[in-house]
Amino acid sequence: MQEPQILSVFHDATAAPVKNAVPPPVVLVFDACHVGVVLRAVLFVQAVMAVAAMFGAVNVLDWFTRLSLATGAALPATLFWLIVACVFKKVLARLPHPLQQAAGIALGALAGLYGCAMLAWSGLQQPAPWWGSAFAGAMLAAVLVAALVLRAKGKAPAATTARLAELQARIRPHFLFNTLNSAIALVRAEPGKAERLLEDLSDLFRHALMEQGESVTLAQEIALAKAYLAIEQVRFGERLRIVWALDEAAGAARLPPLLLQPLVENAVKHGVEPSTSGADIRVSTERRGSRVVIKVSNTAPAADSARGNGLALANVSERLSLLHDVQAQFQSGLKDGVYRVRIEVPA
Numbered sequence: 001m002q003e004p005q006i007l008s009v010f011h012d013a014t015a016a017p018v019k020n021a022v023p024p025p026v027v028l029v030f031d032a033c034h035v036g037v038v039l040r041a042v043l044f045v046q047a048v049m050a051v052a053a054m055f056g057a058v059n060v061l062d063w064f065t066r067l068s069l070a071t072g073a074a075l076p077a078t079l080f081w082l083i084v085a086c087v088f089k090k091v092l093a094r095l096p097h098p099l100q101q102a103a104g105i106a107l108g109a110l111a112g113l114y115g116c117a118m119l120a121w122s123g124l125q126q127p128a129p130w131w132g133s134a135f136a137g138a139m140l141a142a143v144l145v146a147a148l149v150l151r152a153k154g155k156a157p158a159a160t161t162a163r164l165a166e167l168q169a170r171i172r173p174h175f176l177f178n179t180l181n182s183a184i185a186l187v188r189a190e191p192g193k194a195e196r197l198l199e200d201l202s203d204l205f206r207h208a209l210m211e212q213g214e215s216v217t218l219a220q221e222i223a224l225a226k227a228y229l230a231i232e233q234v235r236f237g238e239r240l241r242i243v244w245a246l247d248e249a250a251g252a253a254r255l256p257p258l259l260l261q262p263l264v265e266n267a268v269k270h271g272v273e274p275s276t277s278g279a280d281i282r283v284s285t286e287r288r289g290s291r292v293v294i295k296v297s298n299t300a301p302a303a304d305s306a307r308g309n310g311l312a313l314a315n316v317s318e319r320l321s322l323l324h325d326v327q328a329q330f331q332s333g334l335k336d337g338v339y340r341v342r343i344e345v346p347a
Contacts, residue, residue, distance in 0.1 A: 032085040032148070036325030041144055045078045046071065048140065069119070077115030077137060081107055081144075101145050108141020109134040151322070182234045197234050200227040215323055218285060218292065219251035221260035225283065228261055232268050239278025240268065250285040253292040253345050256319040262312040263296045263341050270339065271298035287347055294343040300334060313341070320345070 032038065049070040057063035084107060085092070092100050116133035179201050186194035204227055226244075233240050264283065271279030279299045286293045313332055320328040320343065329344040 032082045033089065034325040035327055037148070037151075038082055039326070040147075041082055042075070042078055044144070045074050045140055049074045073115035073119045073133070076118050077111040077133075078140075080114050081111040081137075081141060084111075097149075101142075101149065104145035104148075105138050105142050108144070109138040111141065112137020179231055179235070182231075186234070193234070197231060200230045203227045204231070215254040216257045217251060218253040218255055218260075218294065221255055221257075222246065222251070222283075222285070224258075225260045225264045229264055229268075229281070232272070236268075236272050236278060239275070240272050241278060241280045243280065243282040245282065245284035245286075247284075247286045250287040250292040250294075250347065253287075253347055254323070255345065256323050259316055259319060260294070260296070262316065266312055267296060267298035267339070271300055275299075275301040290347050292345050292347045294345070295340065297338050297340040300337055300339045316341075316343075 032041070050067055053063050053066035053070055057066055085104065092103055095103065112133040112135070113130065115137070116128050116130055120128035179197065183194045183197045183201075186197065204224070229240070229242055233242070260283075264281065267279070267281045271281060279301075281298045282295070284293075284295045317330040320330055324345055327346050329342075331340075331342045333340060
């Protein structure tokens with residue numbers, strides 16, 4: 001008799017470890033391709049130039065003239081740094097972290113020289129401050145690199161917290177025992193359904209235990225959510241009514257791993273469990289031009305006014321912000337007896 005697939009997750013526990021089975025994750029400190037990073041970098045450099053122009057200015061007009069002159073050099077230099085850092089980010093990511101940061105500072109010095117060359121070419125600044133521009137570019141680049149490093153490191157705690165929370169939910173005795181009891185009840189009457197139930201449970205364990213990258217596709221997250229809801233469907237039966245409205249063109253959108261499953265779990269916990277008549281859960285995806293919209297909604301009992309402490313929703317919002325910055329949108333709320341979560345990410 002073939003062993004149940006649910007045990008396959010634990011078979012490798014005594015096996016010899018595989019060397020280099022999962023490559024260590026790359027922390028890319030030069031991810032300057034996000035719109036939010038570009039905007040913040042430009043505003044930061046412009047603010048520094050505005051303050052620097054105050055030194056020596058005798059009046060507002062003189063300050064504005066100095067600021068215009070500084071902007072003529074600083075803005076092209078900043079855009080030069082961002083464009084080069086974005087184009088060569090994969091090359092720089094192969095370097096050790098100290099070399100990545102050193103390359104960023106050196107690139108800042110080169111960008112400063114580029115800005116100074118713009119001034120010299122226009123004839124607005126004579127003589128051209130080559131050394132000062134190089135050192136100023138290097139110092140500003142060092143601040144930008146430090147900010148990007150902190151932003152990259154900020155992704156790790158959020159992803160780790162989500163993975164640990166997911167694993168804890170999956171091995172929670174209440175969930176596990178209910179699933180196994182449902183499988184036992186189906187073994188004789190419907191062995192095929194019992195086998196599929198255990199396979200879905202095995203997939204959830206395997207997904208929670210495996211090492212994840214920085215992002216996964218929306219199609220992968222949908223598959224995991226379907227596996228989870230298939231298990232709960234056996235448990236709740238007709239009380240759990242699910243509607244899928246999926247756009248295949250949206251499946252390639254990138255999401256942080258283990259993002260969608262907590263949302264459908266919340267829908268089951270707050271919609272189906274407290275209601276004797278169950279709840280309607282709807283999951284929809286739609287591509288709208290260069291954007292992808294994801295919606296998860298569930299009917300909520302009238303007495304269910306408390307929605308928990310919101311840790312899962314806060315985690316989802318934070319991880320979306322870390323991955324897509326200002327390009328991601330997250331909204332949630334209860335309206336007319338339906339709790340809705342709306343996510344918008346780049347396609």
